[in-house]
Amino acid sequence: MTTYLIERLGQHGDGIATGPIYARGALPGETVTGDLDGDRLRNIRIVTPSEDRVKPPCSHAKSCGGCQLQHVSDRFASEWKRDVVRHALAGQGISIDLDAPVTSAPQSRRRATFSVRRTKKGALAGFHMKASDTIISVPHCQLVHPDLTAALPMVETLGVLGASRKGELSVLVTRSELGLDIAVTGGKDMDLTLHQALSDLARAYDLARISWDGEIVLQRRSPVVRLGKAEVTPPPGAFLQATKEGESALVQSVKQALPRPKAVVDLFSGCGTFALPMAEFAPVHAVEGDRDMVNSLDHAWRNTEGLKRITHEARDLFRNPLIPNELNRFDSAIIDPPRAGAAAQIAELAKSTVSQIAHVSCHPTTFARDTATLLRAGYDLEWVTVVDQFRWSTHVEVAALLRRNK
Template identity: 55%
Template sequence: MEVTIERLGLHGDGIAPGPVYAPRCLPGETVEGEVVGTRLDAPRIVKPSTERVRAPCPHYKSCGGCALQHASDDFVSRWKQEIVRAALAARGITANPDGIETSPPRSRRRAVLSARRTKAGPFIGFHAPRSDAITRVPGCELLHPDLMKAIPALEALVETGASRKGALRLSVTLSQAGPDVSISGGKPLDRILASDLARIADEAGLARLTWDDETVALVAAPVQAFGNAMVTPPPGAFLQATAEGEAALLREARRAVGPAARVLDLFAGCGTFALPLAEGSEVHAVEGDAAMLACLDAGWRGAAGLKRVTTETRDLFRRPLVAEELNRFDAIVIDPPRAGAEAQMTEIAASNVSRVASVSCNPVTFARDSRLLLDAGYRLERLVVVDQFRWSTHVEIAAGFSRD
């Protein structure tokens, strides 16, 4: 069957009339292949798009770590900005992004890898598209070179601690002291296994190794720099995917907050925004995870030259700060998970706070929550797309709102 791709879906598949979904195809391309149900899983390109490029990674065909290496950078940038425009338009909001900040190749400092121990040895990499098979990725164009250097150590850990029955999940984060590794799904930890794993971590220069939530090696504190503060996050804690992406989000948050004397940081995590903003403002950081807030507080107490930072452990989905509580602040930074923060945004809309920096990893919930602010009299002053998950379909947004 021969079809012509009309557009890309949110997951990066080409969509032809029917609809027919074809992976790794681009608008305007004519492709052919066998359609099963609504999918054409092995398309042959009959007429390629002018935006099609040679994938820079030799593993692209078999690896599911990237989804858009077959498209030019310009195309991906335009497409991601259009996703944001369309999500806003669906809520009756007309706005154009003020550009896009794209992280460079080999800049991902945080990744979740899969691994198995087989008769042929350990396999570590990303899952193949729509498959449980694991693709090894030597020379990966996505991961930071210092993470790639840790692969031999990860292989030794898998060989030592994995059973033959299931896959391991490896969360690997680059810290200033070296890779911070958290592994789940391996053998039950006993004294001998813990000793063997700790020896591998020490010899490889891993900063920290956590095995099923138990720290078995701490060679050096896996610190992250948030402004002038040095923070040691809990194992597997959230961190922005690239240093470049974090810098772009922080720059937009600073712009939106302006010279506010008192700033509220909602969904504060370990202090990505709170601690740098404390260089010029008093900050109250609110987060549902007490362990992350404890790390934020320790980082603040160990830093010089910061203004007062206070913390509050609170489930902002079940118990958002109400308008009366919000009115104590001059500006708000909010960075919720993909579900957005509808309940909290409703309270912000009812408050007297004049400036809001909104960071989002989901254009659909961002548009929904933005509508609440605009209906309450806020203006959308600036909107930037931040693409720190290069070659993926993931889209992040940093926006500034204000009202008199």
């Protein structure tokens, strides 16, 4: 039987041999055998295991598709994620020293989207199997907070109440300061009977809020999250950092990048992850495409003492970025775009007089591309921090300081 030497780990967590040939679950330095199917190995057997191979801490690891890196040591995962950022920057001709990532603890994810299907006896809730539409139950998940795994019976009840026979519900469960916030998509049309059933469910499980396809159907308490001094009630399904530890690491990086700002513009501000903490030190202008998130930020600011003024606008920064005349009112900028990056807005920042930029990103490749644009425009990359709040996944985030050279 042909053996293959795994040379490196790909961006999706697969081992890669010469070819390239992809081997799911294999690690660099390992010798493996398997059945070649196109460019992928099936029925893989590890002949010579890596010293960095460990027993997955989660009993669901072999079947669940939620984590890609539970079979690797923490040391390997940390170094690999640092290399992902290093290689992305090198692809743009950028070289900089990187410290080890700040990694979130097990069972610290405060939000997760569970899939639910009706069954003959009720419903099944959990995550999809690897590369499959099949749902598996994950009662012993080591990734999400215990409050979320404890909510799985409630999620299955939601499936019984609101899923069609053939459809699949998507249930986003978020742990707020005052209870679980539930956002359901893909369910039946709302009617009086379903609404009453959801009211009973919310009381039985002491839920803070339930929304159905983007509409709040009941709210027993505001599902607030704390951002700096402020308490924010995000709109249903709104973006929120996955862990408190990850959020804290990113916020601290932004504060480190902008220690004495005079006026800050926060681009892609969301509900105020950075705008609200930074308003403790300087006035902030927050710009976000989603009007409901802007409204949540504004309400939090108006109801929190000790903050400088936060102005805001709902604006599509992909189609209508702030131009230099607008940006030049600020000495400091924060930009935290989606995975696609922010090429249009970065191009305008590059032409501005903004002196320092805290650049946060959830995608190293687009981060490197956008950073290269700023470097060509006369900014210097002072430092980059790697943040791993999606433990055991291939996902990695960064925060950086760019300062316009004199």
